Amino acid sequence: MSPLLSRRQRLLAGFGGLAIALFAVSCGGGEAPTAVPTRAPQPTATTAVRPTSPPATQPTAAPTLAAAQPTATPAAALPAVPTVALPTPAKTVDLPTPKTAPGTVTVAVGDVAPNPGINRSQGGEGDVYWGASESMFKTRTGPVFGEPWLAKSWTVATDLSKVTIKVQEGVQFHKGYGEMTATDVAWSINDANARTNPQSIHAQAGDLSPVFQEWKAIDKYTVDAPFVTFDPRWQTNGLSDGWQPTAVFSKKVYDDKGADFMRDNIIATGPFEVREWTADKRAILDAVKAHWRQVPKIQTIQYLEIPDSAIRLAGMQTGEFDAGAIELKDIKGLAAKGFKTTGTSSGSEVNIAFAGNLWEKNHAVTGAPLARAGLDTSKPWIGDPDNADSMERARKVRWALAMGYNRAQLSEALTAGLAWPTGIGYFNPNMPQYQKKWDVPYDVAAAKQLLKDAGYPTGFEIEIFGQSDTQIRAETAEAVAGYWQAQLGLKVKVQSFAYRVFRPSIVNREAKIPFVNSCDDGRFPRPWDWPVATTMTSLTRGGFSCAVESPFIVQSWLKASKESDIQKRVEINNQVADYMHNWMLSPGTFTIPVLIVFNSKKIESWDMRPSLSGPITSPENIVPAK
Amino acid sequence: MRTFLTRRLISSILSLAGATFIVFAISVGADDPLLLYAKPGGYGVAPEQIQALKEKLGLDKPVVVQWALWLGRATKGDLGRSIFDERPVSKKIGERIGVTLKLGISAWIFATLIGVPIGVLAAVRRGSIWDYVGRFFALFGQAIPNFWLGIVLVLIFAVRLDWLPSSTVGEGFYSPRHYVLPVFVLSISTAAGYLRITRSAMLDVLDSEFVKLARSKGVGQTLIVWKHAFRNALIPPLTVSAVLLTGFITGSVVTETVFAMPGIGSLAVNSVQNNDFPLVAGITLMFVSLWVVMNFLVDLAYAYVDPRIRLT
Numbered sequence: 001m002s003p004l005l006s007r008r009q010r011l012l013a014g015f016g017g018l019a020i021a022l023f024a025v026s027c028g029g030g031e032a033p034t035a036v037p038t039r040a041p042q043p044t045a046t047t048a049v050r051p052t053s054p055p056a057t058q059p060t061a062a063p064t065l066a067a068a069q070p071t072a073t074p075a076a077a078l079p080a081v082p083t084v085a086l087p088t089p090a091k092t093v094d095l096p097t098p099k100t101a102p103g104t105v106t107v108a109v110g111d112v113a114p115n116p117g118i119n120r121s122q123g124g125e126g127d128v129y130w131g132a133s134e135s136m137f138k139t140r141t142g143p144v145f146g147e148p149w150l151a152k153s154w155t156v157a158t159d160l161s162k163v164t165i166k167v168q169e170g171v172q173f174h175k176g177y178g179e180m181t182a183t184d185v186a187w188s189i190n191d192a193n194a195r196t197n198p199q200s201i202h203a204q205a206g207d208l209s210p211v212f213q214e215w216k217a218i219d220k221y222t223v224d225a226p227f228v229t230f231d232p233r234w235q236t237n238g239l240s241d242g243w244q245p246t247a248v249f250s251k252k253v254y255d256d257k258g259a260d261f262m263r264d265n266i267i268a269t270g271p272f273e274v275r276e277w278t279a280d281k282r283a284i285l286d287a288v289k290a291h292w293r294q295v296p297k298i299q300t301i302q303y304l305e306i307p308d309s310a311i312r313l314a315g316m317q318t319g320e321f322d323a324g325a326i327e328l329k330d331i332k333g334l335a336a337k338g339f340k341t342t343g344t345s346s347g348s349e350v351n352i353a354f355a356g357n358l359w360e361k362n363h364a365v366t367g368a369p370l371a372r373a374g375l376d377t378s379k380p381w382i383g384d385p386d387n388a389d390s391m392e393r394a395r396k397v398r399w400a401l402a403m404g405y406n407r408a409q410l411s412e413a414l415t416a417g418l419a420w421p422t423g424i425g426y427f428n429p430n431m432p433q434y435q436k437k438w439d440v441p442y443d444v445a446a447a448k449q450l451l452k453d454a455g456y457p458t459g460f461e462i463e464i465f466g467q468s469d470t471q472i473r474a475e476t477a478e479a480v481a482g483y484w485q486a487q488l489g490l491k492v493k494v495q496s497f498a499y500r501v502f503r504p505s506i507v508n509r510e511a512k513i514p515f516v517n518s519c520d521d522g523r524f525p526r527p528w529d530w531p532v533a534t535t536m537t538s539l540t541r542g543g544f545s546c547a548v549e550s551p552f553i554v555q556s557w558l559k560a561s562k563e564s565d566i567q568k569r570v571e572i573n574n575q576v577a578d579y580m581h582n583w584m585l586s587p588g589t590f591t592i593p594v595l596i597v598f599n600s601k602k603i604e605s606w607d608m609r610p611s612l613s614g615p616i617t618s619p620e621n622i623v624p625a626k
Numbered sequence: 627m628r629t630f631l632t633r634r635l636i637s638s639i640l641s642l643a644g645a646t647f648i649v650f651a652i653s654v655g656a657d658d659p660l661l662l663y664a665k666p667g668g669y670g671v672a673p674e675q676i677q678a679l680k681e682k683l684g685l686d687k688p689v690v691v692q693w694a695l696w697l698g699r700a701t702k703g704d705l706g707r708s709i710f711d712e713r714p715v716s717k718k719i720g721e722r723i724g725v726t727l728k729l730g731i732s733a734w735i736f737a738t739l740i741g742v743p744i745g746v747l748a749a750v751r752r753g754s755i756w757d758y759v760g761r762f763f764a765l766f767g768q769a770i771p772n773f774w775l776g777i778v779l780v781l782i783f784a785v786r787l788d789w790l791p792s793s794t795v796g797e798g799f800y801s802p803r804h805y806v807l808p809v810f811v812l813s814i815s816t817a818a819g820y821l822r823i824t825r826s827a828m829l830d831v832l833d834s835e836f837v838k839l840a841r842s843k844g845v846g847q848t849l850i851v852w853k854h855a856f857r858n859a860l861i862p863p864l865t866v867s868a869v870l871l872t873g874f875i876t877g878s879v880v881t882e883t884v885f886a887m888p889g890i891g892s893l894a895v896n897s898v899q900n901n902d903f904p905l906v907a908g909i910t911l912m913f914v915s916l917w918v919v920m921n922f923l924v925d926l927a928y929a930y931v932d933p934r935i936r937l938t
């Protein structure tokens with residue numbers, strides 16, 4: 001019995017116990033075929049795969065993390081989200097008349113998350129995206145991924161030991177709490193950083209910790225940020241609105257009012273100030289009339305939590321909502337009525353992680369032995385790193401499974417064709433650096449032959465997890481399971497329940513069934529040079545993972561993380577792509593574009609800044625319809 | 627009577643303690659709450675941070691000790707803080723209970739006003755078209771899935787007819803238009819239950835000897851039905867009504883989710899999914915307390931109505 005099932009059973013037993021207690025009280029879910037790998041143990045070239053060596057099976061030495069070369073600020077080209085043809089409305093536009101108040105834009109979202117105005121309490125991510133606060137760096141459409149925002153300029157020390165940042169002058173906190181200074185910046189980042197505040201539960205507490213030491217204000221507008229380890233993503237991972245930002249809040253508020261006040265009140269620097277933020281209900285934000293950067297053209301924006309996608313769709317059709325996060329399959333219908341779409345120029349990959357392939361034996365940094373409960377080599381898709389035959393058999397099985405479903409048909413059925421087919425995870429086909437050799441064909445005959453070669457001519461039993469709380473992942477799991485069952489003759493069981501229930505098994509590296517996820521790095525247009533596939537390494541032990549750990553990937557990651565030359569980092573990642581394709585640890589299905597639908601009777605245009613993780617950004621760019 | 631009350635009081639306290647311990651132990655034991663901090667996109671959580679958080683949250687102590695400490699604080703009105711956003715549990719519950727109470731009480735009143743009269747009508751007109759309509763309503767109301775009914779009603783009354791809003795609670799203390807659809811959806815099943823209970827009780831009473839005697843004495847039909855039969859038949863629906871009201875308050879999560887009403891039900895589900903054990907325990911305490919109090923009141927009502935219960 002898997003740990004996962006036992007956990008569910010424990011939960012069920014628990015609720016059963018509770019039910020008994022309460023009882024006691026009350027009673028007294030294509031593409032053109034190409035050739036496939038066929039020969040063991042070396043990966044073969046029939047799929048245009050570049051042969052790579054089997055993964056290292058010896059413990060890796062603790063790498064030297066300190067880099068000595070100077071570096072330039074990384075710049076990466078941002079490709080555009082592929083254009084999908086949406087229906088053109090008839091001459092008579094069938095749009096509902098907005099029922100919302102003039103000057104107020106109402107946006108229906110799936111979740112209004114708790115967002116306290118203090119970083120230690122998970123604050124500062126949603127409110128950056130939604131206009132209440134700002135981060136040090138921002139993104140924009142164009143060649144540069146990170147550019148100044150609250151940071152005005154910066155200088156990275158030639159020995160990569162620190163970065164000195166000049167912050168903007170004249171930036172005012174909301175509600176008269178004074179000018180933002182370097183002291184506020186240093187305090188805010190330190191408050192979030194687990195290294196400087198062990199009790200921080202900020203979402204990026206663990207991301208900032210291995211990169212930054214304590215930030216220190218050295219004058220009113222200058223802050224020193226010493227590196228623990230230089231990371232080429234230092235501007236973006238945690239400090240930019242393009243990727244999980246950390247906001248800047250007022251230290252004065254903390255000193256005068258205390259942490260509890262900050263948990264209930266968001267006092268930041270964004271173009272909107274918060275009137276109300278009630279988790280699971282709504283967030284109402286009013287425009288700041290004299291904002292340092294941009295004064296919004298609307299007076300108020302409110303985000304309503306509407307959990308059910310059918311109700312969000314209904315509210316758009318009645319004019320109750322001016323904009324909304326609508327299921328992709330419903331977007332074409334709305335577009336035909338005259339609704340428009342906008343987005344953060346991003347996409348989220350829906351990949352399948354073959355959990356349990358835990359091939360690292362010792363932690364890549366500490367060298368400590370690793371517990372690998374998920375390494376159950378009785379599962380056909382899990383290879384034993386100490387046995388070359390096992391590794392090759394499992395690789396053939398994974399390739400068979402990856403070729404066993406039609407990506408284009410999946411996209412058509414689940415997203416009305418708005419998503420684009422994706423061969424392997426993390427290496428998106430719409431990135432300019434993508435190479436055709438990384439495609440994965442839909443070829444049932446070849447897949448069946450691989451299963452036969454691997455010793456499973458009649459198939460096997462397999463489970464797949466699709467989280468019930470993310471509709472597209474649940475539906476993808478069901479659909480892929482259908483292909484595997486119908487096309488490959490496998491006996492497939494779909495596990496569908498909340499992600500929170502499944503997560504412990506991947507954090508603890510106990511998971512041993514394929515699961516549908518983006519695995520964090522599965523984001524478009526993630527810059528190609530960034531160190532990739534962190535969650536397939538022991539580096540994230542203690543945290544989220546794909547329940548896959550590879551010595552090759554971790555060494556590549558560490559190599560790229562201390563490489564100052566962008567082109568060399570790109571080459572390193574090309575090798576990782578070869579590896580991922582060869583070993584097929586995380587095949588893709590499709591990449592879903594992040595789109596927001598809006599009523600053009602209320603909103604003329606809404607240009608969102610690009611963001612890899614925020615589905616809605618830049619409300620200050622909303623131009624109301626006349 | 628005093629012995630009866632004392633026994634029920636002790637039983638209620640033990641039930642409260644037992645239920646909270648079970649939920650507390652499951653929350654802490656089934657999963658590590660600290661995994662809440664292991665975010666996607668992260669490098670994990672450092673051992674030092676884990677230790678600091680354990681000490682802060684008291685997770686370094688045995689579960690029984692954690693529960694006892696929690697219970698001790700709870701008796702003083704301190705239900706602790708949510709792990710997720712570190713806000714006081716009592717405050718979070720306080721922010722959400724209003725919507726659920728309004729929804730639950732409205733649905734309870736509606737169900738009573740619909741179920742009981744139709745039940746009486748079905749019994750009095752037994753075998754007539756009214757009886758068949760009532761029985762169909764009872765079957766339909768209890769069989770139909772809430773989430774499906776909710777979405778269909780939104781499509782009809784909000785999208786097609788544009789008579790009612792599709793969701794949310796609206797502005798102000800109580801926006802009737804926003805409560806029409808959710809109240810109907812939440813109460814339909816209970817109204818059907820009321821109908822069946824009332825019909826059955828009325829049929830029993832109408833067949834009783836004293837009603838036959840009243841008829842033989844020439845008492846009019848209206849007087850027989852509403853004065854003699856109805857008052858006696860009302861005891862079963864009245865005694866379950868307290869339990870049904872409690873059920874509305876603790877079991878409205880589907881309706882709250884469909885109609886985007888931020889009540890206690892959705893808070894409970896989110897807290898379980900987050901494994902936010904202080905919040906789970908706090909909500910459980912509230913739910914169980916509600917059940918205990920209401921059942922205690924029901925027991926009292928029984929004892930008052932039927933003196934034989936006090937003696938057993």
